Each structure stands twice: as structure tokens, then as C-alpha cells.
Amino acid sequence: MISLKNETIAAIATANGIGSIGVIRLSGADALNISLKLTKKSELMPRMATLCKIYSLDGEFLDEAIMIYFKAPASFTGEDVVEFQMHGGYMVARMILNELLSAGARLARGGEFSHRAFLNDKMDLAKANAIQSLINAKSEGAVKILARQMRGDLSKYANELRAELVKTLAFVETSIDYADDDLPSDLMSQISEMLSQNHAKLERIVALSKSRQGLIEGFKIAIVGKPNVGKSSILNALLSYERAIISDEAGTTRDRIEENLNIGTHLVRIIDTAGIRKNAGNVENIGISYSLKAIEEADIVLAVFDGSNFKDEQDERILELVSDLNKKVFFVLNKSDLDIKFELELPDVLKISAKNSTELLVSEIEQYLNSQDSDEIILSSSMQINSCMDASNAIKRALELLNESELELFAYEINSAIKHISMITKPFERNEILDEMFSSFCLGK
Ligand SMILES: Nc1nc2c(ncn2[C@@H]2O[C@H](COP(=O)(O)OP(=O)(O)OP(=O)(O)O)[C@@H](O)[C@H]2O)c(=O)[nH]1
Ligand SMILES: [Mg+2]
Known part of the structure; x- marks a missing residue:
């Protein structure tokens, strides 16, 4: 009987479909025994690829597989793991999995390994x-970003920060408990300096990660402009197919259209919006409010103007809307295959013709996206961003409390900062870490 803790779990690790090999993973105390039953072998050498015949529990031959046994703790899960590399195809994998389940394994839940x-x-x-x-x-x-995280760069960042905070907490808790003259007199200013640096470090990683979130989730690009300037034509040209309806009637696009597109090594989500103008009808007004929302959500805005016409009030309104956006704006003068009448006294205006080519626009966007590539550590999930923001706020409050010599409240805030930062790597267990820190202080008390 397998105890609950040591339950051996099994799952098909490869995607559901036809491929040359399929992999089943088995993990738990009974992984080796179960595998031996199905291979009729008496042993499997750890970390050695072994070609085995696989039989059902009734003794029927099912397939040949390369088996690799990873002896605990040197395995992905830290438990005994056996991997079966069988011939591809879903049926073979399913039949072998069923035999593993009959032999005592249980089906793994999502993410259980x-x-x-x-x-x-x-x-x-x-x-x-x-x-x-x-x-x-x-x-x-x-x-690339996620591979660096897998290598442990983010963990190192968070663990170093956490170690400094734990040290601070230990110092301060000690100073609450022990006489002041046992501690260096400039300790408080040292702590304050260290915390200020860590606060700045957290603020920086949060700001950087927010602005680079698009590197992971895909940057959002909103195409905005007054009606009829060629926004949908640009969308279609970028996608290389007729996704949106185009017509010379102003107000053609009323709903927001979103599509994914790869530009260079980046994924972008491109949003075509309803032309923004005054005195639009009811339905169009809803579309316009969607466009304003799209500007808000976007990482990059393409502000499009019709180069073949003079600038008017509506164009001014668009220029106004994008003028103090805290995000990248490309000013696009479309219809440049026609005579240019539109005057736009701005640097870096992209003159293109959606009818002929959007190559210039694509290469400018690509250049900008490449410039966002970064070797710096960034947070890849909103949970990580929130944890760092919470930690940063707690440190800020702690600094104020330190100035007021409110040491107990200060310790509470540092504790909370440690808890938040620990959410990135491993939840904080106060006693365990404090014991470790105190033992290394050699206070002799
Ligand atoms: N000559 C020329 N005409 C263009 C170009 N781009 C778009 N047009 C024309 O301009 C008109 C409007 O194009 P759309 O792409 O529908 O414009 P829009 O900005 O999406 O318009 P709304 O959806 O109404 O806001 C169509 O007749 C297009 O064929 C261009 O580069 N050159
Ligand atoms: Mg349109």
C-alpha cells in the first residue's frame, strides 16, 4: 500500500498528437517497482538509457521504449522518477499509461510534478x-527572458534582497531586546542607507518590468486616428490579409479589432479602432470610447493622419490625445502615394502608403521593440510585480518608522516586506530564517 505522501504519479508528458516519440513520466516511491513490473526486468541502472520491452500486466507485448531511471533525489521532482520514451502516437501512450495506473500509479494532476x-x-x-x-x-x-529566470537570475535577485531584509530585521529585533550600547552607534544610519538602496532597486525593477511586460505577453499596439485616414488599411497591410473592412466612407470600423502578429522576434497584439471624431452617431460613439480605452491599454500607439488632406480640427484632437502619453507614439502620415498636403512639424514622422508598402513602419516598430530587449532581470508575472510593489511600499513605511524610532512597528513592516519578496521564490518561514541569522551574529548572548 502506497502512503498518500509517497503516492506515485504518472502522466503523458508529450503533447496530444502524432510525433516520433511519446514520453510518460512516473514519479514517486514506487516508480521503479511499477516500471520493473511492466518491463519484466529485475533492475534499471540509474541515469542509463535502457531499451526495454513493455508488457501489459497480462503479459501482452505493447511497445519498445527507452527507459531512464532517475534515482531520488537526483531527479526533476526529487523523488524516484522513471521516464518512458515510447513510439509516438496517442494510443500507445494511453495504453501504457493505463497499465501504469493498474500497477499502482495514480494520474498526476496538472502541475503536480x-x-x-x-x-x-x-x-x-x-x-x-x-x-x-x-x-x-x-x-x-x-x-530569452524566461530562460534567464529558469537559470535562477530572478531567484538570486530576490534571495539577496530577502537576506538583507532578514539581516536588518534581526539587527533591529536584537536592538529592541538588548541594550543599545551593545550595537554600533551608526547602525541605524547604515540600516536606513541599505533600505533606501533596496527601495530604489525595487522601484526600478517594478517600473522596468511594467514597461517591458510586452516582451513576455506581447506588446499592444493601438492604431488611432480620425475616420478614413487608413487605419484599417494599415492593419490589413501589416497582417498581409484583408482582416478589416475598408471603405472610403468615414466611420467604417465601429468595433475594435485585435490580431496577433510577429514582428522580428517579438509578438505584438495590434488593435484597430474606430476613427475618433466629434458628432459621431451613437454606435460610433461606443466605438470611439473603445478607441480611447485602446490608447490607454496600449504599449505603443500609431497615430495615423491622412497625408493627402490638410490638417483639420479632428487631427488636432488626435495630436492632443497622444501628446502627453507616457508611452511610445509613432506619427504616421498615410496615403503618401498621393500629393502631401498635411503639415506635421514633428521629428520622425513616418510617411507611408498602406496601399503600397508598410515596410518603413514595420522596420521602425521592430527597431523600437529590439531597443526594449534587456539583459536586466525583469519580473514576468503580475504576481511577481505585485509582490515587489508591496515589498517596496512596506520598506518605504519602514524607513519613515525608523526615522521616528518606532522600532517595533518598523520590524513589523520589514517582516511584511520579507513576506512579499519571498513570494517570488519561497514563502518566508520566520523562525527558520531568524534562527539562522541570529546564530551567525555571534552576539554571545
Ligand atoms: N491612396 C491611398 N488610399 C488609401 C491608403 N490607405 C487607405 N486608403 C483609402 O482610404 C479609405 C479609408 O481607409 P480605411 O482603412 O477604411 O480607413 P480607416 O481609418 O480605417 O477608417 P474608419 O474605419 O472609418 O475610421 C479607403 O478608401 C482606402 O482605400 C493609401 O495609402 N493611399
Ligand atoms: Mg477602419
Whole structure:
């Protein structure tokens, strides 16, 4: 009988479809025994690829597979793991999986292998999150960032910060408990300096991560402009197919249209919107409010103007709308295949013709996206961003309390900052860490 803790779990690890090989993963205390039953072998050498015949429990030959046994704790989950690499195709995998289940394994729940790896200290939350996101990554840029997280860069960042905070907490809690003259007199200013630096560090990573979130999720690009300037024509040209209806009637697009597109190594989500103008009809007004929302949501805005016409009040309104946006705006003068009448006294105006080519626009967007690539560590999920923001706020409050010599409240805030920052890697266990820190202080008391 397998105890609940040591339940052996099994799952098909490869995608559901036709491929040359299929992989089943088995993890838990009974993984080896179950595998031996199905292969009629007496042993499997750890970390050795072994070609085995696989039989059903009734003794019927099912397939040949390369088997690899990873002996605990040197495995993905930290438990005994056996991997079956069988011939591809869903039926073979299913039949073998069923035999594993009859032999005592249970079907793994989603993410259960990673969960066990986390519980066995094989990976922290940052790595688990990176693996999950890597599987779903849709652009080369995202893969690069997530690979760095998997390597442990973010964990190192969070752990170093956490270690400094724990040290601070230990110092201050000690100073609450012990006589002041046992501690260096400039300790408070040292702590204050260190906390200010960490606060700035957190503010920076949050700001950087927010502005670079598009590297992972795909940057959002909103195409805005007054009616009839050629917004939908630009969308269609970028997508290379007729996605949106185009006509010379103003107010053609009334609903917001969104499509994904790869530009260079990046994924972008492009949003075509209803032309913005005054005195539009009711339905169009709804569309216009969607456009304003699209500007708000977007990372990049394409402000489009009709180069073949003179600038009017509506164009002025668009210029006004995008003038103090805290995001990248491309000013696009469309219809440049016609005589240019539109005057736009701005640097970097992109003169294009959606009818002929959007190459210039694409290469400018690509250049901008490449410039956002960064070797710096960034947070890849909103949970990580929120944890850093919460930690940063707690440190800020702690700094104020330190100035007021409110040490107990200060300790409470630092504790809270540690808890938040720990959410990135591993939830904070106060006693365990404080014991460790205090033991290294050699206070002799
Ligand atoms: N000559 C020329 N005509 C263009 C160009 N781009 C778009 N047009 C024409 O301009 C008209 C309006 O194009 P749309 O793409 O529907 O414009 P829009 O901005 O999406 O318009 P609304 O959806 O009404 O806001 C159509 O007749 C297009 O064929 C261009 O580069 N050159
Ligand atoms: Mg349109």
C-alpha cells in the first residue's frame, strides 16, 4: 500500500498528437517497482538509457521504449522518477499509461510534478513560474527572458534582497531586546542607507518590468486616428490579409479589432479602432470610447493622419490625445502615394502608403521593440510585480518608522516586506530564517 505522501504519479508528458516519440513520466516511491513490473526486468541502472520491452500486466507485448531511471533525489521532482520514451502516437501512450495506473500509479494532476519539485526544494517559485511561462511563450524575446529566470537570475535577485531584509530585521529585533550600547552607534544610519538602496532597486525593477511586460505577453499596439485616414488599411497591410473592412466612407470600423502578429522576434497584439471624431452617431460613439480605452491599454500607439488632406480640427484632437502619453507614439502620415498636403512639424514622422508598402513602419516598430530587449532581470508575472510593489511600499513605511524610532512597528513592516519578496521564490518561514541569522551574529548572548 502506497502512503498518500509517497503516492506515485504518472502522466503523458508529450503533447496530444502524432510525433516520433511519446514520453510518460512516473514519479514517486514506487516508480521503479511499477516500471520493473511492466518491463519484466529485475533492475534499471540509474541515469542509463535502457531499451526495454513493455508488457501489459497480462503479459501482452505493447511497445519498445527507452527507459531512464532517475534515482531520488537526483531527479526533476526529487523523488524516484522513471521516464518512458515510447513510439509516438496517442494510443500507445494511453495504453501504457493505463497499465501504469493498474500497477499502482495514480494520474498526476496538472502541475503536480513541478509542485513536488518545489516541495522537495528542487526549484523555487520563480523557476516554476518561468517553466510554466516558457511552455506558453509566443516570442523569442519571451523565451530569452524566461530562460534567464529558469537559470535562477530572478531567484538570486530576490534571495539577496530577502537576506538583507532578514539581516536588518534581526539587527533591529536584537536592538529592541538588548541594550543599545551593545550595537554600533551608526547602525541605524547604515540600516536606513541599505533600505533606501533596496527601495530604489525595487522601484526600478517594478517600473522596468511594467514597461517591458510586452516582451513576455506581447506588446499592444493601438492604431488611432480620425475616420478614413487608413487605419484599417494599415492593419490589413501589416497582417498581409484583408482582416478589416475598408471603405472610403468615414466611420467604417465601429468595433475594435485585435490580431496577433510577429514582428522580428517579438509578438505584438495590434488593435484597430474606430476613427475618433466629434458628432459621431451613437454606435460610433461606443466605438470611439473603445478607441480611447485602446490608447490607454496600449504599449505603443500609431497615430495615423491622412497625408493627402490638410490638417483639420479632428487631427488636432488626435495630436492632443497622444501628446502627453507616457508611452511610445509613432506619427504616421498615410496615403503618401498621393500629393502631401498635411503639415506635421514633428521629428520622425513616418510617411507611408498602406496601399503600397508598410515596410518603413514595420522596420521602425521592430527597431523600437529590439531597443526594449534587456539583459536586466525583469519580473514576468503580475504576481511577481505585485509582490515587489508591496515589498517596496512596506520598506518605504519602514524607513519613515525608523526615522521616528518606532522600532517595533518598523520590524513589523520589514517582516511584511520579507513576506512579499519571498513570494517570488519561497514563502518566508520566520523562525527558520531568524534562527539562522541570529546564530551567525555571534552576539554571545
Ligand atoms: N491612396 C491611398 N488610399 C488609401 C491608403 N490607405 C487607405 N486608403 C483609402 O482610404 C479609405 C479609408 O481607409 P480605411 O482603412 O477604411 O480607413 P480607416 O481609418 O480605417 O477608417 P474608419 O474605419 O472609418 O475610421 C479607403 O478608401 C482606402 O482605400 C493609401 O495609402 N493611399
Ligand atoms: Mg477602419
